[in-house]
Amino acid sequence: MTALVEPAEVRNARFAALALQPMEVVSSSSRPFFDGLKSVREVFSRRELLSLLIRRDLKARYKDSALGFVWSLIKPLTQLAIYYVVVGHFLGAAKGIPDFAVYVFCGLTIYSLFSETISGATSSIVTNAGLIKKIALPREVFPLASIGAGGFNFLVQLVILFVAALFLGGFQLGWNLAYAVPAIVLILIYTTAIGLFLSAVNVYLRDIQYLIEVSLMVLLWASPTVYSWTQARSVLGNGVLLEVYTDNPITLAVLAFQKAFWVGHMTGIAYPGLLLTRMGIAAVIGIVLIFVAQRVFSRLEGNFAQEL
Amino acid sequence: MARPDPGTTGVPAPDVIRVDNVSKRFIVRKDNSLKERLVTLGRSGRRHREDFWALRDVNFHLHAGTTIGLIGHNGSGKSTLLKIIGGILDPTKGSVARRGRLAALLELGAGFHPDLTGRENVYLNASILGLTDKETESKFQEILDFSGIGDFIDTQVKFYSSGMYVRLAFAVAVHTDPDVLLVDEVLAVGDEAFQRKCLDKIRDFQQEGRTIVIVSHSLGQIVELCDRAILLNHGEVVFDGSPREAVAELRTILEDRRQSDLTTVQVSAEARIVSAQAHADGKAVGELVTAGDDLVVDIEVASESPLVGWVCAIQIDGALGQVVYGTTTLRVGAHPGDLVGTRTVRYVLRDTHFGPGKYFVNISLLDHALRHLADAPQIASFDVEDYEVAVGLTYAVPEFEELVE
Numbered sequence: 001m002t003a004l005v006e007p008a009e010v011r012n013a014r015f016a017a018l019a020l021q022p023m024e025v026v027s028s029s030s031r032p033f034f035d036g037l038k039s040v041r042e043v044f045s046r047r048e049l050l051s052l053l054i055r056r057d058l059k060a061r062y063k064d065s066a067l068g069f070v071w072s073l074i075k076p077l078t079q080l081a082i083y084y085v086v087v088g089h090f091l092g093a094a095k096g097i098p099d100f101a102v103y104v105f106c107g108l109t110i111y112s113l114f115s116e117t118i119s120g121a122t123s124s125i126v127t128n129a130g131l132i133k134k135i136a137l138p139r140e141v142f143p144l145a146s147i148g149a150g151g152f153n154f155l156v157q158l159v160i161l162f163v164a165a166l167f168l169g170g171f172q173l174g175w176n177l178a179y180a181v182p183a184i185v186l187i188l189i190y191t192t193a194i195g196l197f198l199s200a201v202n203v204y205l206r207d208i209q210y211l212i213e214v215s216l217m218v219l220l221w222a223s224p225t226v227y228s229w230t231q232a233r234s235v236l237g238n239g240v241l242l243e244v245y246t247d248n249p250i251t252l253a254v255l256a257f258q259k260a261f262w263v264g265h266m267t268g269i270a271y272p273g274l275l276l277t278r279m280g281i282a283a284v285i286g287i288v289l290i291f292v293a294q295r296v297f298s299r300l301e302g303n304f305a306q307e308l
Numbered sequence: 309m310a311r312p313d314p315g316t317t318g319v320p321a322p323d324v325i326r327v328d329n330v331s332k333r334f335i336v337r338k339d340n341s342l343k344e345r346l347v348t349l350g351r352s353g354r355r356h357r358e359d360f361w362a363l364r365d366v367n368f369h370l371h372a373g374t375t376i377g378l379i380g381h382n383g384s385g386k387s388t389l390l391k392i393i394g395g396i397l398d399p400t401k402g403s404v405a406r407r408g409r410l411a412a413l414l415e416l417g418a419g420f421h422p423d424l425t426g427r428e429n430v431y432l433n434a435s436i437l438g439l440t441d442k443e444t445e446s447k448f449q450e451i452l453d454f455s456g457i458g459d460f461i462d463t464q465v466k467f468y469s470s471g472m473y474v475r476l477a478f479a480v481a482v483h484t485d486p487d488v489l490l491v492d493e494v495l496a497v498g499d500e501a502f503q504r505k506c507l508d509k510i511r512d513f514q515q516e517g518r519t520i521v522i523v524s525h526s527l528g529q530i531v532e533l534c535d536r537a538i539l540l541n542h543g544e545v546v547f548d549g550s551p552r553e554a555v556a557e558l559r560t561i562l563e564d565r566r567q568s569d570l571t572t573v574q575v576s577a578e579a580r581i582v583s584a585q586a587h588a589d590g591k592a593v594g595e596l597v598t599a600g601d602d603l604v605v606d607i608e609v610a611s612e613s614p615l616v617g618w619v620c621a622i623q624i625d626g627a628l629g630q631v632v633y634g635t636t637t638l639r640v641g642a643h644p645g646d647l648v649g650t651r652t653v654r655y656v657l658r659d660t661h662f663g664p665g666k667y668f669v670n671i672s673l674l675d676h677a678l679r680h681l682a683d684a685p686q687i688a689s690f691d692v693e694d695y696e697v698a699v700g701l702t703y704a705v706p707e708f709e710e711l712v713e
Binding site (some may be wrong): 021022025046049135306 | 512
C-alpha cells in the first residue's frame with residue numbers, strides 16, 4: 001500500500017527529518033500577551049479548515065428541507081413585512097421617513113449580521129464539544145467559522161437589499177455606497193471580540209446563550225432600525241443620553257448603512273455629526289477588545305475539554 | 309513481532325515526546341447551579357469542591373519509532389495522559405514537548421457530521437487532522453480503497469452502518485501521514501477482518517518508524533504490539549519497561565483490587581460457599597501453574613438445613629472473561645451426600661495445559677433442579693507460567709522442522 005521503498009529507508013528519512021524539528025511545548029492556555037499573534041498565525045495556517053467548517057455549517061443547516069437556503073431569506077423578509085406594516089403604518093413611524101421599507105431593511109440587514117453571528121458564535125464551542133474533547137485544534141476556529149457562516153447569509157441579504165433599493169428607492173450608485181464598508185467592518189470587529197469572549201464563557205456558564213437571546217432582542221430596539229435617529233433624539237434630548245445612544249457601535253453601523261443604501265438621507269433628515277470619526281474611534285476600541293477577548297479565550301480554553 | 313530494534317538502524321532515533329513532571333488535577337464541584345455558587349462564594353466555597361489528582365508527577369521520554377502501551381485499571385489516568393500528550397487537556401503542572409505531525413485516534417469519526425456525505429466528511433476530517441485540501445485529494449483514492457466504502461461515499465454519513473462509519477474514520481486517520489499516532493481503545497471496533505486490517509496498518513507504521521502510543525485494556529494486544537509499556541496506578545507511574553513485566557505487574561494490582569471487593573451472590577439463605585482455593589498439585593497457593601500440572605480446587609460449602617442432591621459447578625475464566633473450562637458434579641457423575649453444616653470438597657483437573665496468564669475460578673452451588681443457590685464469581689485465581697514460545701489460552705510444546713521427502 002505504501003510506496004515500494006525499503007521500510008528502513010523510510011524510517012531513517014523520518015528520523016532525520018524529525019531530528020531537525022525543534023521540540024515544541026504542548027499547551028493551549030496561559031500564553032503571554034504577545035502570543036496572541038501566535039494564535040492568529042495558528043488560525044491562519046488552518047484557514048482551509050476554517051472554510052470547510054463554514055461550508056459545513058451552511059450545508060448542514062438546511063440539508064433536508066425542501067426550500068433549503070430560501071429559509072434564511074424568509075425570516076428577514078417576514079420581519080421586514082411586520083415592521084413595515086405594524087410599526088411603520090399602524091404606529092405611524094413611517095411618517096417622516098421616506099422609503100420606509102428600504103430604510104427598515106437596511107437596519108435589519110446589518111443588524112442580523114450582528115445578531116446571527118453573535119448567537120452562532122456563543123454556542124459554537126458547546127456545539128462542537130465532540131471535536132474539542134477529542135482533537136487538538138486552535139479552538140478559535142469554531143467561533144470564527146460561525147462568524148463566517150453568518151457573513152455568508154449577510155451577503156445574500158445584501159444582494160436583495162441592493163436590488164430592492166435600486167427598484168423601490170430609486171437610489172443612485174455613488175460615493176454614498178462607500179459608507180457600507182466601514183459599517184460592515186465595524187460590526188465584524190465587534191462580533192469577533194464579543195463572539196470569542198462569549199463562546200468561551202458559555203462553556204462554563206450555559207446561561208450565557210439564553211441571556212444573549214434576550215439581549216439581542218433588546219439591542220435591536222436600541223438602534224434606529226425601525227424608527228429614526230431624529231425620533232430618538234426628540235425623546236433623549238441633546239445631552240449625554242443621546243451620545244451614549246449614538247455611540248453604540250451597532251447604532252453607528254446602522255446609521256452608516258442607511259447612508260449607503262437609503263435615499264432618504266439626502267432629503268434633509270438629521271444625522272449625528274462626525275459619523276466617520278465616531279466609527280473610527282469605535283473601531284479602535286473594538287480592536288483592543290478583540291485582544292482582550294482573545295486573552296480571555298486562551299485563558300479559558302485550557303479547561304474546555306474537561307468542562308464540556 | 310520480528311521487528312528490527314529502532315535503535316540499530318543507522319540513523320539514531322530522536323526523542324519525539326518528552327513528558328516532564330506532569331501532574332493533572334481535576335476539580336470536582338458539588339455546587340453546579342449559579343444560585344448555589346453565589347451562596348457558597350468565597351471561603352465556604354472551598355468546602356464544596358474536591359480536588360482529584362488524575363496524574364501525579366509523570367516523567368518519560370519517548371524515542372521515535374517506539375510503540376508504547378499505557379496500561380492500568382479503570383481510572384488510573386491513562387486516557388488523561390494520552391489527552392495531555394495530544395494537547396487536548398493542559399497539565400496542571402509540568403510540561404509536555406513533542407515534535408512531528410500528530411494524529412489522535414481518541415474517538416473515530418469525532419469530526420464527522422451526519423448530514424454531510426462521506427466524501428465531504430473525508431475532506432473535513434482530514435483537514436481537522438491537519439491535511440491540506442491538495443494532500444487529501446491526492447490520497448482520496450487510497451482512503452476510499454482502504455475503507456471499502458465504495459459507492460456509498462456520496463451518501464450522507466447518517467445512513468452508514470456503524471461499521472462503515474468506523475472504517476471510513478480509521479481510513480482517514482491513518483492516511484494523514486502522522487509521525488506520532490495516539491490510539492485509545494479504538495482497535496476494538498469493527499468486524500474481525502477490519503480489525504486485522506487495522507493491526508496490519510499499525511505494523512506498517514512501526515516498520516516506517518512512526519511512533520505509536522496505545523491505551524488498551526487488551527493486555528494481549530499490548531504485549532504483542534508494544535516494545536515498551538508504562539503502568540499507571542492512581543495517576544502514578546509504577547512501572548516503565550518491558551510490556552511483559554508491566555502486564556504481570558498490572559495483573560497483581562488487579563488481583564489485589566479483586567480480593568478487596570470480593571462478593572459472593574447469595575440466592576437462597578440456607579446454602580453458601582464459604583471459601584475456595586486453587587493451586588497446582590504439589591505446589592503452594594500462588595505458585596505458578598505449569599503445563600502438565602494437576603489443578604486442585606478446594607471448596608468449602610455450608611448449609612443450615614439439610615440439602616439433598618446438591619450440585620457443585622466450577623468454571624474457569626481467562627483474564628478477559630472468556631470461558632476456558634467448566635464442569636459440574638453432574639457431568640462428573642459424582643453424587644455428594646446431603647449437605648448439612650460445613651463440608652470441604654475438592655475438584656482435581658488432571659494434566660492441564662492452560663496458556664500463559666491469569667485465570668479466575670467461579671463456583672456455583674445448585675439444587676437438584678439446577679436452580680442457583682449461591683454463586684461466587686472469581687472466588688479464586690491462579691497464574692500460569694509465561695512460556696516464551698507461545699501465547700493463547702491453551703498451551704502445547706511447539707516444534708518446527710522442514711519435511712524432507
